[in-house]
Every structure is written in structure tokens, then in C-alpha cells.
Amino acid sequence: MTYAEPPFEVPSYEVQQAETFRNWTLVIGAGARYRPEYEGSDDLEVSPIPFFLFTYDDWLKIDPTGLEITAFRYEGFSVSALVGYESGRNEDDHDRLRGLGDIDxxxxxxxxxxxxxxxxxxxxxxxxxxxxxxxxxxxxxxSLTAPVSQRLILGAKAEATIADDNHMQAYFGVDAIQAAASGLPEYQAEAGLKRVDISTSATYLFNENWLVRGEVGVGFLTGDAADSPIVEDDLQPSASLFLGYKF
Incomplete structure (x- = not known):
């Protein structure tokens, strides 16, 4: 995807039942998200989202963002390995991106x-x-996860993202060739704090199998990202809704 934003982060205990003795869980479902067309856009779009979450014991998690393997856990502290992807960006995604080329x-x-x-x-x-x-x-x-009842779980999260020169220049910089093709001024984006995000969520368990989850959030582009000529608005809102079934 154009920017890192996990589709739906469902904490494991939100989908686990105390009476379930097996050591794995699987949730599948679908939903929709309302967010900017690209990171920095002021045009918002609705897009459908398929979803799955597989967990095994407390050391393996697979979801649409990738794979997480927890190698060490002790008294609340954990260390994990991550394997994921960056979907890049196409210049056809928005008129503002024309001439900037694709990011693979x-x-x-x-x-x-x-x-x-x-x-x-x-x-x-x-x-x-x-x-x-x-x-x-x-x-x-x-992040905060607060069970209000046996069926309702509320959550909140605040996150800061820091990026190196390569990331900042790829997504927010404009070199001489891109400037000539796009009409945007040349711009050198350097490493630093890229954005700050805050979000709140609610998960409701209808029964032992069905659940619905909603989330609203806002991101604030900062530093060289916010000042980029590619960016139309440094305020980046989002909302999502997801319906899932747990096996």
C-alpha cells in the first residue's frame, strides 16, 4: 500500500474464547475503508477490504500486513520478527502524481x-x-485495549513514524526529471519524523463467532513530508468498518 496503515488490528484476546482449548484462531471477513487516495491527498475514497487473521499459540500471527513471529517473551516484554510488504504507488493513482513515475x-x-x-x-x-x-x-x-463488557472492547492508539532519506525522497521528493514531467517544483525530502497518527476503535462480539469492528483515526504529516509539493493536505483522516467470522 502507499503508506503503512494496517487494515484492522484485532488484538488476539478479542477473538479468543476462554472455553476454547485449541491453540489457534482464524478470523475471516470483509469491510471498507474511507481514506485519502494517496498519502498527502485531500481527495478521499472508499475501498473494499478483504480480511483474515490467523494466530497460533502466542508466537505466530498472519494478517493482511504480513507475518509476525514472536521469538522471545518474558514478563510482558516481547521481541518479534516481521515479514511484510510495501505495495508502492502508481502515478495513475491521482492527477497530482502524474509524471512522478511508479514506486514498485x-x-x-x-x-x-x-x-x-x-x-x-x-x-x-x-x-x-x-x-x-x-x-x-x-x-x-x-496502544490501549479496554474491555468494557464481555462483548464490547474499546481501543486507542498513538503512533509516530520515522523514515530515512530513501523513503522520504521516493514518496515526497521531486527530482529534476520528475519536475519536468509533472510541472511540480524540484524538492529534496530528507530523513526525519514523517507522520503522527492517533486512532480509536470499537469491537463488538455478537456471539462466539461473529464480530464487527470500527475504527476512526487521523494522521498528521510532519517535516519534509508536510512541506512536499506532492502533498495537498497534511491532515489525513481515515475510517473503517469490518465484519468478521471466527472459526
Whole structure:
């Protein structure tokens, strides 16, 4: 995808039942998201989203963003390996991108460290793109999961994203060739804090199988990302709704 935004992050205990003794869970479903057409756009679009979540014990998770393997866990602290992807960006996605060329789809490899204390989790991730933008992206954040009842779970998250020169130039920079083709001024985007995101969510369990989840959030592009001539609006809202079935 054009920018890192997990489709639906459903904490594992939201879909697990206390009476279930098997060590795996599977949730499949579909939903829709309302968000900018590209990172920095002021035009919003609705797009359908297929969804799946598979977990095995407390060490394996597979979802639309990729694969997470937890290699170490001790008293709330955990370290995981990440395998994912960066879907890139097509210049045909929006008129503002014409002449900037495409950013190719690429795989990502990285790691995640987290610490849970009660309903709160503090985490940090780092991922390297193999191909595509050939970039390094880091995130740090704090998430809260609060069960209101046996059926309703509320959540909140705040996250900051830091990117290296390659990522910033690929998505927000304009070189001489791109400037001539697009009509935009040349612009050099350098490494730094790229964006800050905050979001809230609600998950409702109809029964032991069916669940619905909604999320609203807003991102704030910062620094060289916000100042890029590619960016039409540094305020990036989003909303999503998802219906799932747990096996």
C-alpha cells in the first residue's frame, strides 16, 4: 500500500474464547475503508477490504500486513520478527502524481519490540524495504485495549513514524526529471519524523463467532513530508468498518 496503515488490528484476546482449548484462531471477513487516495491527498475514497487473521499459540500471527513471529517473551516484554510488504504507488493513482513515475511493490523485513503493562502496550518497530523504495522505516507507539463488557472492547492508539532519506525522497521528493514531467517544483525530502497518527476503535462480539469492528483515526504529516509539493493536505483522516467470522 502507499503508506503503512494496517487494515484492522484485532488484538488476539478479542477473538479468543476462554472455553476454547485449541491453540489457534482464524478470523475471516470483509469491510471498507474511507481514506485519502494517496498519502498527502485531500481527495478521499472508499475501498473494499478483504480480511483474515490467523494466530497460533502466542508466537505466530498472519494478517493482511504480513507475518509476525514472536521469538522471545518474558514478563510482558516481547521481541518479534516481521515479514511484510510495501505495495508502492502508481502515478495513475491521482492527477497530482502524474509524471512522478511508479514506486514498485516490494517485500519488507524487520523486527518489533513491545512491553505490555496491564491494558497498555508500548512498542517500536523497524522495517527495511527490499526493492521498491529501498527504504528504512521505524515506528513507535502506545496502544490501549479496554474491555468494557464481555462483548464490547474499546481501543486507542498513538503512533509516530520515522523514515530515512530513501523513503522520504521516493514518496515526497521531486527530482529534476520528475519536475519536468509533472510541472511540480524540484524538492529534496530528507530523513526525519514523517507522520503522527492517533486512532480509536470499537469491537463488538455478537456471539462466539461473529464480530464487527470500527475504527476512526487521523494522521498528521510532519517535516519534509508536510512541506512536499506532492502533498495537498497534511491532515489525513481515515475510517473503517469490518465484519468478521471466527472459526
Amino acid at each position: 511493490f516490494a517485500a519488507t523485513l524487520g523486527g518489533r519490540a513491545a512491553y505490555e503493562f496491564g491494558p497498555l502496550e508500548a512498542y517500536a518497530t523497524i522495517e527495511q524495504t527490499i526493492g521498491g523504495s529501498e527504504s528504512l522505516l521505524g515506528k513507535t507507539g502506545l
